Amino acid sequence: MNYAGPAEETPARSGLELTPFRGLRYDPDRVGSLAAVTSPPYDVIVRPDGLLHLESADPHNIVRLILPQDTTPTARNRQAADTLHDWVSEGVLAADPEPGLYVYEQHDDGMLQRGIIGALRLSEPSAGVVLPHEDVMPHIIADRAALMRATSANLEPLLLTYRGNGSRVGTAAVIERAAEGDPLLSTTTEDGFSHRLWAITDPADLAEIQTDLGRHQALIADGHHRWATYLRLRAEHPSPSPWDYGLVLLVDTARYPLRVRAIHRLLHNLPVAEALTALTDSFRVRHLDVPLPEALEALAAAAAEGNAFLLAGDGSFHLVDRPSPDLLARTVPADRPEAWRTLDATVLHATLLAHIWGIPEDSPAHIAYIHDTAATVDKAERDGGTAVLMHPVREEVVRDLARQGVTMPRKSTSFGPKPASGLVLRALPL
Numbered sequence: 001m002n003y004a005g006p007a008e009e010t011p012a013r014s015g016l017e018l019t020p021f022r023g024l025r026y027d028p029d030r031v032g033s034l035a036a037v038t039s040p041p042y043d044v045i046v047r048p049d050g051l052l053h054l055e056s057a058d059p060h061n062i063v064r065l066i067l068p069q070d071t072t073p074t075a076r077n078r079q080a081a082d083t084l085h086d087w088v089s090e091g092v093l094a095a096d097p098e099p100g101l102y103v104y105e106q107h108d109d110g111m112l113q114r115g116i117i118g119a120l121r122l123s124e125p126s127a128g129v130v131l132p133h134e135d136v137m138p139h140i141i142a143d144r145a146a147l148m149r150a151t152s153a154n155l156e157p158l159l160l161t162y163r164g165n166g167s168r169v170g171t172a173a174v175i176e177r178a179a180e181g182d183p184l185l186s187t188t189t190e191d192g193f194s195h196r197l198w199a200i201t202d203p204a205d206l207a208e209i210q211t212d213l214g215r216h217q218a219l220i221a222d223g224h225h226r227w228a229t230y231l232r233l234r235a236e237h238p239s240p241s242p243w244d245y246g247l248v249l250l251v252d253t254a255r256y257p258l259r260v261r262a263i264h265r266l267l268h269n270l271p272v273a274e275a276l277t278a279l280t281d282s283f284r285v286r287h288l289d290v291p292l293p294e295a296l297e298a299l300a301a302a303a304a305e306g307n308a309f310l311l312a313g314d315g316s317f318h319l320v321d322r323p324s325p326d327l328l329a330r331t332v333p334a335d336r337p338e339a340w341r342t343l344d345a346t347v348l349h350a351t352l353l354a355h356i357w358g359i360p361e362d363s364p365a366h367i368a369y370i371h372d373t374a375a376t377v378d379k380a381e382r383d384g385g386t387a388v389l390m391h392p393v394r395e396e397v398v399r400d401l402a403r404q405g406v407t408m409p410r411k412s413t414s415f416g417p418k419p420a421s422g423l424v425l426r427a428l429p430l
Helices: 048-057 073-090 138-151 171-176 201-212 226-236 274-281 292-303 325-331 344-357 373-383 395-403
Strands: 025-026 091-093 101-108 112-119 158-162 185-188 194-200 218-222 247-253 259-262 264-267 284-288 310-311 318-321 367-370 386-389 415-417
Touching: 073 091, 073 138, 101 171, 112 171, 138 226, 171 194, 171 201, 171 247, 171 367, 194 201, 218 226, 218 395, 218 415, 226 247, 264 373, 274 310, 274 318, 274 344, 284 292, 292 318, 292 373, 292 386, 310 344, 310 373, 325 344, 367 373, 373 386
Parallel strands: 158 247
Antiparallel strands: 025 091, 101 112, 101 194, 112 247, 158 218, 185 194, 259 415, 264 367, 264 386, 284 318, 310 318, 310 386
């Protein structure tokens, strides 16, 4: 299928409906710096030292809202709500004077990405307007829902992609015109990305965007649990209400292709030696006594030929590939498209985790999902567990499966760059 061709279109009344809102933003005069109050999305902060680093960067860092720390979930959520209320009362966070959509730009030496932030009307997956591509974990949805209820706010946007036709018309034209003006804010975070934000409030521009997006569907690139949380909270509130909408960043990947990376697994209670022994003759196993970059190159080469994984945690790397066809036939469900059955994530979850290692995929006590490759290896080596390093899947495979209504195993992909949390929030009227 050609994904660089004409734009996907859906009937106007069943497409994306992006609505202006009064963004809640930091007053730069009340914080140390805008960079110091931002954070990666909540699910990217996986290490305690990363959390402490963000908390110490500025007393008003957004991590105190998206990942509050206390002894119980109820206390944590109450703390986040109280903190948000205090920051608004003190003027640390202030609502923009009029509703708007926001052009958001991220830039580093190798990438420029621009998209638009707004409040998106929610729709069920069956409507075909917003396409999920991954399964979700109920305990994370419950956790995020409790936090959003307590704060009455969308604290960070999730990332959606759509496919325009690549030309500078409609939404793309409005975005590019806005980016020629002076931004509301500009900052560079410690990861080297520069961030800029512009507000779109002109009625003609807003109408042009709404008409254009009304012909498109979107793929959830990052934020499946927050999207599922939005849907749960909408169901709890009689419509119409502010809960009919959720905060999103929409990026046209025909103009601004995203990077697609893998999300790795950390198996807490499985030493590498035991993991390898359990494989017996089910997979080919090769020991690699090389640095991480070279091991990842070997993984990429093996993944081009079929299913492949890299195990680490004992000071070296073990390339696991060429699964037994008979084993796959017994363990991988046959009621899905071949593109799904042959995914590395499918084989990992159905064959390795469920059948060979006996590890429940939804138990935080047994498995963690980590975006950073080196961090996954380091933690496995410190804790005596097994890091399972994955090779990323291509975006067109993800989009094709999503169009068929087929979800991938949870945490199969990591699209990026992800929007920085803390640049614009959406408060929901009580």
